[in-house]
Amino acid sequence: xxxxxxxxxxxxxxxxxxxxxxxxxxxxxxxxxxxxxxxxxxxxxxxxxxxxxxxxxxxxxxxxxxxxxxxxxxxxxxxxxxxxxxxxxxxxxxxxxxxxxxxxxxxxxxxxxxxxxxxxxxxxxxxxxxxxxxxxxxxxxxxxxxxxxxxxxxxxx
Numbered sequence: 596x597x598x599x600x601x602x603x604x605x606x607x608x609x610x611x612x613x614x615x616x617x618x619x620x621x622x623x624x625x626x627x628x629x630x631x632x633x634x635x636x637x638x639x640x641x642x643x644x645x646x647x648x649x650x651x652x653x654x655x656x657x658x659x660x661x662x663x664x665x666x667x668x669x670x671x672x673x674x675x676x677x678x679x680x681x682x683x684x685x686x687x688x689x690x691x692x693x694x695x696x697x698x699x700x701x702x703x704x705x706x707x708x709x710x711x712x713x714x715x716x717x718x719x720x721x722x723x724x725x726x727x728x729x730x731x732x733x734x735x736x737x738x739x740x741x742x743x744x745x746x747x748x749x750x751x752x
Contacts, residue, residue, distance in 0.1 A: 623701055623714075625686055630705050630714040638723040639716030640731055651731050653710035657742055660684070663706055669744065670737035674730070677702070691730065700727060702734075 623631060633639045633649055642653035657663040664687070671677050671689055681688035689702045698719050705712040715727040 623688055623703060624681070625705060630703055630712055633714070633716060636721050638720055638727065639714070640728045641714040641716075642710075642712045643714070651713060651728065652735075653712050654704075654735060654738055655742075656706065656708070656710055660706055662742070663711060665746070666738050666741035666744070667704060667711070667734075669741035669746070670734050671702075673737045673741075674734055700730070702727075702730070 625631075630641060630643055633641050633644055633646075635646070637648065640649050640651045642651050644650040654663075654667075657666055667687065671679075676694070677689040677691045679687065680690050685706045687704045691700045691702060692698065693700075698717065700715060700717045700723070703714045705714075713731055715731050717723040717727060
């Protein structure tokens with residue numbers, strides 16, 4: 596009986612920890628003009644990652660920052676499931692929620708003169724089973740398609 600109570604306490608504590616991790620906003624944004632480094636856990640990807648397993652290519656910059664952000668906004672909207680959390684002239688932060696369990700993943704973009712750096716990380720768990728990499732690569736395809744969109748091309752550079 597004591598063993599069962601102990602197991603229930605452990606399970607409840609783990610569920611509580613997951614809920615807490617999922618609700619709290621991690622430290623994000625830019626530091627010294629760059630996206631923050633990733634944790635060593637295999638639940639994130641970044642175009643600035645030092646670990647090749649976490650590395651993704653940055654996105655190309657359009658003819659103007661306005662066109663870059665318009666194309667990204669179209670790509671994120673097409674992907675769906677995201678909320679814009681923070682918007683600055685050179686930075687965007689979105690949160691994606693998984694449909695079934697409501698887990699949150701943070702996706703950040705940093706626009707520089709030459710490229711758009713990307714950082715996507717799960718708030719909960721050790722592994723994301725490749726979800727962040729798949730999301731970034733799908734968004735890359737949508738972004739490249741949006742760059743060719745008349746809606747983006749008509750905007751003033």
